Every structure is written in C-alpha cells, then in structure tokens.
Amino acid sequence: MEQLLVVEDEDRLGRFIARALRGQGYDVDVARTGPEGLACALARQYDLLLLDLMLPGMGGADVLQELLRHRPEQRVLVLSASPDVDVRMKVVELGAVDFLAKPFAVAELAARVRTRLRIEPVAAGPAAGAADNWLEVGALRLDLRRHVLVLVDRTIPLSQREFLLLAHLMQRAGEVCSREELLADVWGYTFDPGGNVVDVHVRRLRSKLEVQRIETVRNVGYCLLAS
Incomplete structure (x- = not known):
C-alpha cells in the first residue's frame, strides 16, 4: 500500500483530503504545520507528499526546498489557492513534480496522485550504454x-528534477532534445506553462559539471555531447 503524507494547515480540508485518498486505497498521514510536515517527511519514507504552500511555522516552499535537500528523490505534489503563475513556476523549479490549484475536484486530485505514483524513476536505456543501475x-x-552523478572521482548530488533531466539527456546523448519534449517527459506537461523552467535546470546541471557537456541548440532545445 502506497504511503502518502498530506501537509495542510486547514483542519477540515486536511481531513477531507486524507479521507478521500484513504478511500482510494492509500495509507495517509496528515501534518498541519510546516515544521511538523518536514519532520514527518524526513522520519518516514513516503511515496508522495501533498504539500500546501501557506503553512504556519514554515512556508511550504521552504519545506519543499529543505526536504529535497535531504531527499532529492522525494515526489511532492503542491496544493495552492494562489493563481500566480510565478508561484507555480517557483515550486516546479524547486523540484515539485506537480502543482494542483485549489479548489479542486476529488476526481482530479485522485487522478494526479495516481499519475505521479505511476511515474517511476528513469530506467536505463541501451542508447546510453547503461548497465543495471547505471547510465554512462x-x-x-x-x-x-x-x-x-559520479564524475571521475566526485559524487555529485542531484535534485529529483536535475536527475530526471540529466537521465533524459543521457539516454538521448548526441541528439537534440526540444524544450517541448523535455517539458513533457521530465515535467509531465503537455503544454508550455510559460517561464524558463527548462533553461533554469539546464543551467544548474551545467554548474555541476566540470566542463561544458550540454550544448544549446538555438530556438530548439539542448543536446548532451556523446563524448
């Protein structure tokens, strides 16, 4: 049974979400403050965390950033009533796997949860010359x-989004990956949400590599050099 954590300060809404998800067959815990949510998420391995942004004690964005610093593989679905596109882009850039605007229908919430739980970490592909649990x-x-990422004698930690982005580029090494393709396969978007989320994450990856390995293909996307 998949384990979920709901971090929501509004008591009635938190209980409603938990009850709805338990009805879908999930094991659900609830936290009502930022510090409590972070402590729970670090103390137990959850398959998905549903995180409100407006939390007492510690804002949701800060919880997200601190959590992913310790557990970059953690999947986080952000829930927020904010209509601001910049807010949505910020949490995605921080590493959230999805954003669901309040108010939402239970059916939509359940569908988003199923989708995010169904997406597994990128598997090795023959095009990248990987063996077992490695891409090379x-x-x-x-x-x-x-x-x-292991680079010569250095081990470099990656956020979940950096990991997924690099894995995609490595599987397509030597080929041009368009921004639309990366948004769809790495972020799960079937549309362009606006902003420069792909470019921001590519810059972060480049800063972690010793030499330039990711080339910009103007007006198209990016290409990881094959050698």
Whole structure:
C-alpha cells in the first residue's frame, strides 16, 4: 500500500483530503504545520507528499526546498489557492513534480496522485550504454538508485528534477532534445506553462559539471555531447 503524507494547515480540508485518498486505497498521514510536515517527511519514507504552500511555522516552499535537500528523490505534489503563475513556476523549479490549484475536484486530485505514483524513476536505456543501475555517457556515470552523478572521482548530488533531466539527456546523448519534449517527459506537461523552467535546470546541471557537456541548440532545445 502506497504511503502518502498530506501537509495542510486547514483542519477540515486536511481531513477531507486524507479521507478521500484513504478511500482510494492509500495509507495517509496528515501534518498541519510546516515544521511538523518536514519532520514527518524526513522520519518516514513516503511515496508522495501533498504539500500546501501557506503553512504556519514554515512556508511550504521552504519545506519543499529543505526536504529535497535531504531527499532529492522525494515526489511532492503542491496544493495552492494562489493563481500566480510565478508561484507555480517557483515550486516546479524547486523540484515539485506537480502543482494542483485549489479548489479542486476529488476526481482530479485522485487522478494526479495516481499519475505521479505511476511515474517511476528513469530506467536505463541501451542508447546510453547503461548497465543495471547505471547510465554512462563518456565520463558521466548516473546512479539510478541513489540519484547521484559520479564524475571521475566526485559524487555529485542531484535534485529529483536535475536527475530526471540529466537521465533524459543521457539516454538521448548526441541528439537534440526540444524544450517541448523535455517539458513533457521530465515535467509531465503537455503544454508550455510559460517561464524558463527548462533553461533554469539546464543551467544548474551545467554548474555541476566540470566542463561544458550540454550544448544549446538555438530556438530548439539542448543536446548532451556523446563524448
């Protein structure tokens, strides 16, 4: 049974979400403050965390950032009543796997949860020359179990989004990946949400590599050099 954590300060809404998800067959815990939610998420391994942004004690964005610093593989679905596109882009850039605006229908919430639980970490592909739990392209070695990059004698931690993005580029090494393709396969978007979320994460990846390995293909996307 999948384990979920709902971090929601509004008591009635938190209980409503938990009851609805338990009815779908999930094991659900509820936390009502930012510090409590962070402590619960670090103390137990959850398959998905549903996180409100407006929390007492510690804002949801801060909880998200701190949690992913310790557990970059943690999947987080953000719930928020904010209509601001910048807010949505910020949490996605921080590493959230999805954003659901309040108010929402139970059916939509259940569908989003099912979708995010169904998406597994990227598996190794023959195009990247991977074996077992590794993807390898040139000097880059990506550990698919620990979500870290091994570069020569350095082990480099990655956020969940950085890991998924690099894995996609490595599987398509030597080929151009469009921004639309990356938004769909790495972020799960079937539309362009606006902003420069892909470019921001590519810059972060580049900063962690010793030399330039990700080329920009103007007006198209990016290409990871095969050697």
